[in-house]
Structures are given as C-alpha cells and as structure tokens.
Amino acid sequence: MSETSTFNENEFSGLLHAGTHGTFMRLPSMPAKAKKLKEAKITAALLGFPWDAMCISRTGTNYGPRAIREASDQFSFYNASSGMDLNEHYKMADCGDVAVVPGSGVKTMDRAQAMVSEILAGGAMPITIGGDHSITIACVRAFAKAYKKPGLVLVDTHFDTVMDVGGEPLSHCCPITRAVDAGFDPKRIAIVGTGGWMNPKSELACIKKQGITLFTIEDIWDQGAKTIAKKAAAVASKGADGVYLTYDIDAIDAAYAPGTGVPTPGGMNSREALTMAHELGKMGIAGMDLVEVSPSYDHDGITSRLAVRLILEALAGNADSKK
Numbered sequence: 391m392s393e394t395s396t397f398n399e400n401e402f403s404g405l406l407h408a409g410t411h412g413t414f415m416r417l418p419s420m421p422a423k424a425k426k427l428k429e430a431k432i433t434a435a436l437l438g439f440p441w442d443a444m445c446i447s448r449t450g451t452n453y454g455p456r457a458i459r460e461a462s463d464q465f466s467f468y469n470a471s472s473g474m475d476l477n478e479h480y481k482m483a484d485c486g487d488v489a490v491v492p493g494s495g496v497k498t499m500d501r502a503q504a505m506v507s508e509i510l511a512g513g514a515m516p517i518t519i520g521g522d523h524s525i526t527i528a529c530v531r532a533f534a535k536a537y538k539k540p541g542l543v544l545v546d547t548h549f550d551t552v553m554d555v556g557g558e559p560l561s562h563c564c565p566i567t568r569a570v571d572a573g574f575d576p577k578r579i580a581i582v583g584t585g586g587w588m589n590p591k592s593e594l595a596c597i598k599k600q601g602i603t604l605f606t607i608e609d610i611w612d613q614g615a616k617t618i619a620k621k622a623a624a625v626a627s628k629g630a631d632g633v634y635l636t637y638d639i640d641a642i643d644a645a646y647a648p649g650t651g652v653p654t655p656g657g658m659n660s661r662e663a664l665t666m667a668h669e670l671g672k673m674g675i676a677g678m679d680l681v682e683v684s685p686s687y688d689h690d691g692i693t694s695r696l697a698v699r700l701i702l703e704a705l706a707g708n709a710d711s712k713k
Contacts (some may be wrong), residue, residue, distance in 0.1 A: 412459065413436070413459060413484035414436040414458070414459050414462050414484045414519070415463075415465060415484075416462075416463065417482050417483055417484040418483050418484070419483070419485075419486060420432065420483035420484070420485055421485060421486070422435065422437060422485035422505040422508045423508055423512070424508045424511035424512035424513075425512070426512070427483070427508070427509065427512025427513065427514050428512050430481070431481055432481050432482065432483045433481050433482070433514055433515065434481070434482045434514055434515045434517060434705065435483050435485045435509045435512070435514040435515070435516055435517065436483070436484040436485060436517050436518075436519065437485045437486070437487070437488065437502075437505060437506065437509065437516055437518045437519070438455030438456075438459070438486065438487035438488065438519055438521075439455065439487065439488045439490075439502055439518050439519065439520050439521040439525040439528075439679075440453065440454070440455050440456070440487055440488070440490060440520075440521060441488070441490050441498060441520065441521045441522065441524070441525055442522040442684075443490075443492070443495060443498075443524075444495060444522055444524035444561045444562045445522040445524075445562055445651055446561065446562070446563065447651035447652045448651040448652070448684060449651070449684070450651070450684035450686040450687060451520055451521050451522045451650075451651065451682055451683060452490075452521065453685050453686065454519060454521055454681070454683035454685065454694075454697075455520070455521065456685075457649075457685035457688070457691065457694040458519050458680070458683060458694050458697050458698055459519075460691075460694070461697070461698050462698045464695065464698075465695075465698050465702065467702075469702075469706065472706070474706045474709065474710075476702065476705055476709065479705075479709035479712070480709070483514075485505065485509065488501055488502040488505055488528075489501060495524070495558070495560040496560070498528075499524075499527055499531075500528075502518075502525065502528035502529070503528040503529075503531045504532075506518065506528060506529050506533070507532040507535065507536070510536040510677070511536075515675070515676055515677055515678075515708075516529065516532075516533075516677045516679075517677075517678055517679070517680075518677075518678075518679040518680075519680050519681075519683075519697070519701075520679060520680070520681035520682065520683070521681055521682075522562040522651070522681065522682060523546075523550060523562035523565050523636075523638055523681045523682055524561060524562040524564070524565065525679060526565035526568075526636045526679055526681065527560055527564065527568040527569075529634070529636075529677065529679050530542065530565065530568065530569040530572050530634060530636075531568070531572045533572075533676070533677050534569070534572040534573040535572075536632065537630075537631050537632035537676065539575070539578070539629055539630050539632075540573065540578070540630060540631070540632050540634060541578040541579070541625075541626035541627050541628070541630030541633040542566075542569055542574050542578065542579045542580070542626055542633070542634050542635075543579075543580050543581075543582060543622050543623065543625075543626045543633065543634075543635050543636070543673075544565070544566060544579070544580070544582065544636050544638070545583050545635075545636070545637045545638060545641045545663075545667075545670070546583060546638040546640065546641050547583060547584055547585045547588055547607070547638070547640050547641045547652070547654045547657055548584065548585075548638070548652070549566070549581060549584060549590075549593040549594065549597060549604075550562075550563055550564065550565050550566045550567075550581075551564075551566045551567050551581075551596050551597055551600075551602070552564050552567060553567055562681075562682075565636065566579065566581070566602070570600065576600040577601045577602075577603075577625075578625065578626050578627075578628060579602045579603065579625070579626065580602070580603045580604075580605065580621075580622035580623075580625040580626050581597070581602060581604050581605070582605045582610075582618060582619070582622045582641075582666070583605070583606070583607050583610060583657065583658060583666070584604065584605075584607060585606075585607050585654060585656060585657065586606065586607075586608070588652070588654070603622070603625045605618045605621065605622055607656065607657060607658070610658060610662060610666075614662075615658065615661075615662040615663075615666045615669070616665050616666075618666070619665070619666050619669030619670050623669065623670055623672065623673035624673075626673065627673045627674065632676035632677070633673055633674060633676060634678065635670055635671070635675045635677070635678040635679075635704060636678065636679050636681065637678065637679070637680050637681070637700060637704070638681050639680065639681065639693060639697055639700075640652050640653065640654050640657070640682050641654065641658055641663065642654065642657050642658050642659070642663045642696065643655065643656060643657040643658060643659055644657070646659055646660040646663070646692070646693075646696060647660075647663075647692070647693045647696055648687060648688060648693060649683055649684050649685055649686075649687045649688025649689070649691075649693030649694065650682045650683060650684050650687065650693060651682055651684055652682075653687070660696055663696070663700060664699060664700065664703050667700045667701075667703040667704045667707065668704065668706060668707040669707060670704065670707065671703065671704040671705060671707020671710070671711065672707040672708070672710055673711065674708060674711040674712070675704065675708050678701075678704055680697050680700060680701055
C-alpha cells in the first residue's frame with residue numbers, strides 16, 4: 391500500500407536536527423532588488439547585516455545573522471496557541487547579507503542603505519538582523535527617504551543618543567541621533583526599557599531637550615510591558631505615515647539574553663520582551679531590525695532563539711493590526 395503525504399509549510403523539516411538551510415525560517419532566497427521583489431509579490435524581506443566594527447563593547451555581533459538564521463530552523467510560522475499563521479499575512483523572502491566593507495563604515499552603510507531602499511521600493515517590509523546597533527543607521531536613513539513622516543520606537547537598555555564617539559558618527563551609540571538627522575521628528579520617537587545605571591546624564595539631557603519620549607525599565611516593572619508598549623506606540627504612530635521598530639536584545643535581562651555585548655542585569659524577562667514585541671507590532675510597523683546578538687557569548691543558543699521569536703511576535707502583532 392502506497393502512502394501519500396500533503397506538504398505542510400508549517401511543519402518542521404529534517405533540518406531541525408541536521409543543520410541550517412541557510413536562510414531565515416527556510417525562506418526562499420531572493421536578491422534585494424525592487425523589481426524582483428515586486429514580481430514575486432514579496433511583502434516582508436529579511437536582510438542580514440553582519441557588522442560589528444562600530445561596537446565599543448564586546449564584539450561578535452557580526453555572527454548574529456548566521457546564528458539567528460540557524461536558530462530559526464526550530465521555529466514555524468504557525469502559532470498553535472493563537473492560531474496565527476504568518477504565511478496567511480505575508481509573502482516572505484530572505485535577501486541575504488549586506489556585503490560589508492571591512493574597515494569602512496561609510497561605504498558599508500551606503501551599501502546597506504541601498505539594499506534597504508530596494509526592499510522598500512519593492513513594496514516589502516525590511517526586517518534587518520544584525521550586527522551591532524549601528525546597522526540601524528543605514529535602515530533609518532532608507533526609511534526616512536521612503537516615508538515623509540516616520541515614527542520610531544527603540545527598545546534598548548541604552549539611550550543611543552550620542553552625537554558621536556571620539557568623532558565617529560556611525561558608532562552603535564548613535565542610531566537615534568542619526569535617525570533625527572535623517573528626518574525623524576523627535577516628538578515621534580519613543581525609547582523603551584532603559585536602565586538607570588547604564589546611561590550618562592548628558593544623553594538624558596539631550597533626550598529631554600529634543601522632546602523624545604522615554605520609558606524606563608522601572609516603568610515596565612510598575613505598569614507592565616503591554617501598557618508601556620501601547621504608550622510608546624501612541625507616541626511613534628501619532629501623525630506618522632510609517633513606523634520603524636529597532637529592538638536591541640540587550641534590553642532583556644542577561645539571565646535570558648546573555649549573548650550580547652553588554653549583558654543587562656535587571657532588564658526585561660523573556661515574557662515581558664515578547665509581549666513588548668507583539669504589542670509594538672500592533673501599531674503597524676513598516677520596517678524593523680533586531681540587533682546586538684553576539685553568539686560567542688551565548689549559552690546553548692538561548693539568545694538567538696529568543697531573537698527569532700521576538701521577530702515572529704512583532705510580525706504577528708503587525709498582522710493583527712491589519713485584520
């Protein structure tokens with residue numbers, strides 16, 4: 391008796407215990423070219439940015455995209471608890487990695503910005519995986535050219551509002567400053583999850599002066615992740631024609647995300663972090679990145695796996711917003 395089987399795109403493949411397909415969630419590979427993406431009707435595109443040359447702390451985030459893609463082999467696009475099937479809401483592809491230029495931040499950022507711009511021009515939402523937090527600079531520059539009134543939410547234990555580091559404006563300490571330079575109105579920027587003992591007084595003064603909205607980790611403890619996410623979403627989306635989400639894995643407690651350059655004691659736990667990602671997705675995001683996964687400091691891949699689920703939760707929240 392012969393047996394027949396029906397292909398189920400949400401079932402795990404043999405890759406679960408045998409390695410990696412090489413793309414995020416076993417997605418088809420496609421170049422970051424607007425024409426190709428439009429022809430294929432892609433609505434969400436992954437882009438790896440293996441870059442950590444702007445890191446002032448522990449390095450290793452250049453291996454983040456590889457580790458996150460490998461970890462993604464243990465996940466499905468279907469959530470059996472919620473009934474959410476991301477395949478019903480997106481047509482996705484993996485556009486490979488930015489071809490970084492070792493030693494040249496300017497050339498690398500230009501290349502990355504061009505690739506993100508192609509994805510946006512192709513009608514797809516860019517989902518960039520890093521890499522240190524400087525990768526956001528290229529992403530927000532492209533985003534600000536695609537949207538006239540962009541909004542931004544940063545989830546991070548740090549402010550990331552430094553003007554420059556030793557004269558270097560592309561440091562991973564500078565993405566919010568560069569976003570403002572690119573055209574983001576500070577009044578549509580919310581920073582969420584910052585730790586009081588890990589940020590300088592000068593940056594706090596800059597945030598207050600510019601009118602950026604700040605929600606600390608203490609706010610999350612007191613009010614809950616869902617409430618703070620909704621408040622941050624209201625700030626970023628007010629009057630915006632597109633909202634960008636940048637999620638730094640170091641906003642999460644080091645017990646749950648040790649694989650990063652600056653492990654955070656007292657950050658969000660994994661459940662709070664996932665709730666935050668899902669609720670922020672509900673504001674209707676048009677682009678996002680997940681940064682600062684450094685697999686060389688990880689234990690059993692727990693940080694990389696959490697990073698995968700954060701991306702899936704944000705996509706699920708975004709799908710919910712469009713129902």
